[in-house]
Amino acid sequence: xxxxxxVPGALLTGAAGWMFVVFAVLALGMAVAVVVARxxxxxxxxxxxxxxxxxxxxxxxxxxxxxxxxxxxxxGGIMVLFLFVIMLVHQRGVQERLTFQxxxxxxxxxxxxxxxxxxxxxxxxxxxxLPQNLDAFRMVKGKIAGNTExxxxxxYRDYLLPFEVASVFLLVAMxxxxxxxxxxxxxxx
Amino acid sequence: xxxxxxxxxxxxxLLFSIGLLGVLxxxxxxxxxxxxxxxxxxxxxxxxxxxxxxxDLTGQVxxxxxxxxxxxxxxxxxxxxxxxxxxxRTLNVEDASSMQG
Numbered sequence: 001x002x003x004x005x006x007v008p009g010a011l012l013t014g015a016a017g018w019m020f021v022v023f024a025v026l027a028l029g030m031a032v033a034v035v036v037a038r039x040x041x042x043x044x045x046x047x048x049x050x051x052x053x054x055x056x057x058x059x060x061x062x063x064x065x066x067x068x069x070x071x072x073x074x075x076g077g078i079m080v081l082f083l084f085v086i087m088l089v090h091q092r093g094v095q096e097r098l099t100f101q102x103x104x105x106x107x108x109x110x111x112x113x114x115x116x117x118x119x120x121x122x123x124x125x126x127x128x129x130l131p132q133n134l135d136a137f138r139m140v141k142g143k144i145a146g147n148t149e150x151x152x153x154x155x156y157r158d159y160l161l162p163f164e165v166a167s168v169f170l171l172v173a174m175x176x177x178x179x180x181x182x183x184x185x186x187x188x189x
Numbered sequence: 190x191x192x193x194x195x196x197x198x199x200x201x202x203l204l205f206s207i208g209l210l211g212v213l214x215x216x217x218x219x220x221x222x223x224x225x226x227x228x229x230x231x232x233x234x235x236x237x238x239x240x241x242x243x244x245d246l247t248g249q250v251x252x253x254x255x256x257x258x259x260x261x262x263x264x265x266x267x268x269x270x271x272x273x274x275x276x277x278r279t280l281n282v283e284d285a286s287s288m289q290g
Contacts, residue, residue, distance in 0.1 A: 010191045011241055017190030024200045031204055031227050035211035040219045047223045054230050061241045066249050066256075070233070073256050078226065078263045085267045086219060089274040100214045101283060107213035111206055118202050127194055127242065136244040154246045155253070166257045173261030180268035183275070 016060055023060070027053035040086045048079045062137055065148040197238035204231035218273060218280045222266045229259045 012020050030050035037043045051074040058067035138144055140153050155163060204227060211224025233252040240248025270280065277284055 010193055011197065011238065012190075012192040014190070017192045020192050020196070021190060024196075028200065028203055028207070031207040034223055034227060035207055035215065035220070037220075040217060043220050043223055047226065050227065051230065054234060057234065058237050061237055063237050063240065063249050066233070066237060066252050069253055069256055073260055074226075074230075078260060081263060081267055082219070082223065085270055088271065089219075089280060101216050103214050107210050110209060110213060114202075114206065114209070118198075122195060122198060130243060137241075137246060137249075150246055151249050151253070155250050158247075159250055159254075162254060166254060170257065170261055173264050177264040177268040180265070181271050 012060065020057060020060055023053050023056045027057070040090070041083070044079060044082045044086060047082075048075055051075050051079070062147065064146075065151045068148075194238055194242050197234065201231045201234045201238070204228075204234065216281050216283055218270050218282050218285075221282060222263065222270070225266070226259060226263065229255055229262075 027050050030046045030053065033046040034043045034050065037046060051070060055067045055070040055075075058064075058070060135144065136150075138147050138150050140149050208224045208227035208231060211227065212221050215221050215224065233255055236248040236252040236255070240246060240252075273285055274280060
């Protein structure tokens with residue numbers, strides 16, 4: 001990875017750069033397909049491929065741990081949950097007559113409100129030319145270790161309290177999902 | 190092909206915009222939830238790119254937290270979906286309008 005350090009500010013060079021282009025274009029195409037597909041099952045499968053392609057981009061940037069978590073949690077957990085619910089509520093005969101609401105004007109206005117500051121920042125902001133230290137992703141106590149070990153080191157040393165709060169958050173979400181999804185006794189039909 | 194942080198910002202912005210459009214214009218509640226997941230994914234892309242750019246692992250740790258939040262949000266949202274379907278026999282967000290003034 002000495003080539004990446006030759007050009008200041010370059011994140012990916014050469015073949016890795018072209019792979020990023022391929023993955024990014026495919027991920028964007030899959031995202032468009034998620035939004036325009038009529039059938040929710042098709043949307044879910046397009047979303048799954050989009051997640052996998054974004055995970056490929058993560059791994060391309062040597063963030064292997066986050067890429068693996070993306071595949072395990074999103075593709076393995078969330079998408080299975082989505083597919084379960086789709087199959088639970090899917091009605092065969094009832095087809096959506098209209099896929100989209102009549103809100104295109106509001107949606108495009110929102111998009112413009114986001115687009116203008118984004119373009120302004122993209123054209124004016126020059127991010128500082130820091131020397132890239134690729135070993136920072138895998139150094140633990142001055143020795144070369146794995147990316148997972150380095151992330152765990154930062155997570156448990158500097159962000160222990162947010163980590164514990166996240167576990168409480170997951171517990172609250174689980175209890176809330178059970179309560180919301182529970183069939184109440186008097187309403188059983 | 191040399192990729193800088195600006196390429197990542199553009200891809201992330203496009204992904205976020207697609208998700209935003211999906212949230213605003215789709216009628217199916219499940220697809221709206223999927224679009225929210227797309228937006229969270231776009232944010233993760235930015236976090237990882239800046240983590241790489243600044244040689245700082247905090248971005249990766251933060252994106253793990255974002256994935257945690259996404260999991261909780263999906264669980265609650267899908268429970269709401271089932272609840273809505275049980276009450277109304279529909280997933281159309283325009284039919285859930287009984288609180289409209």
